[in-house]
């Protein structure tokens with residue numbers, strides 16, 4: 240499979256001693272939080288006592304993130320860094336991380352400590368009990384604004400109605416995945432990487448762990464409502480073709496209404512004779528149909544655009560360089 244343009248640089252996970260755990264973290268302008276992040280994560284990992292590696296993906300940061308990660312990798316050989324050539328977005332950065340993770344179990348987590356590393360011990364316990372995926376579900380969304388809570392709730396309800404993969408509510412990317420699951424996710428070639436959807440799509444034995452999601456430890460959120468809206472569109476178009484059928488239903492409903500209205504006009508003309516008025520109803524019909532048609536065209540466009548970008552078969556991301564991988568030329 241040709242996913243990264245730098246295949247020659249890519250490790251085959253077999254070339255290095257596979258640790259039990261791979262932690263995968265995507266970081267975009269996270270200079271403020273990386274210090275505390277490593278401190279807390281490493282404390283937790285020391286407690287757990289399994290062999291591990293931390294795969295950090297620098298998603299084209301413009302601050303000191305790259306330097307901080309390089310320092311971390313120099314200090315500890317278990318910390319590895321993948322520098323992407325520009326900002327590709329969290330989903331793709333995470334994909335790059337999964338591609339470079341060798342562990343028997345892989346745990347993606349955010350750099351801002353909103354995914355508390357303390358949960359990892361519980362993840363491992365359930366994994367050893369035989370679950371292939373252990374995902375974290377947040378109890379309450381108090382740390383989010385009212386607007387984000389309601390829109391997120393509506394989005395997941397809609398998504399699960401429209402698609403036939405069950406994407407758990409209030410679960411993020413924070414989870415533990417068995418190697419088999421990671422390999423399955425890696426085998427999905429699509430560019431539209433709505434990771435939660437991919438994780439749900441591959442199936443396997445899954446279970447949930449509940450937690451309170453804390454506020455970001457430092458720095459600011461990299462997402463705004465426009466990004467979230469596009470993320471939601473990716474989710475819906477990636478997992479459902481129901482919106483494409485809207486045109487059919489629109490069309491059917493209006494054809495039936497038009498027939499009834501046509502009959503009514505015919506009868507009225509036969510009984511009362513011809514009358515000219517009707518400007519308002521004509522205008523309403525024209526404007527409404529125009530709007531409905533543009534909407535449906537727009538929906539088709541959303542799918543067509545995605546189809547186009549899939550058809551180009553570009554690599555998902557470009558790696559600028561990698562630090563700390565055994566097969567790297569030093």
Ligand code: UDP
Nearest residue numbers: 265266267298328329332349350460461462
């Ligand atoms: N992130 C990334 N690339 C981006 C945006 C975000 O790698 O283009 C990373 C970011 O560094 C963090 C994680 O994705 O580790 C989640 O981002 P953030 O905390 O800003 O999102 P929020 O929690 O506000 O939804």
Ligand code: MG
Nearest residue numbers: 349351353455
């Ligand atoms: Mg966050």
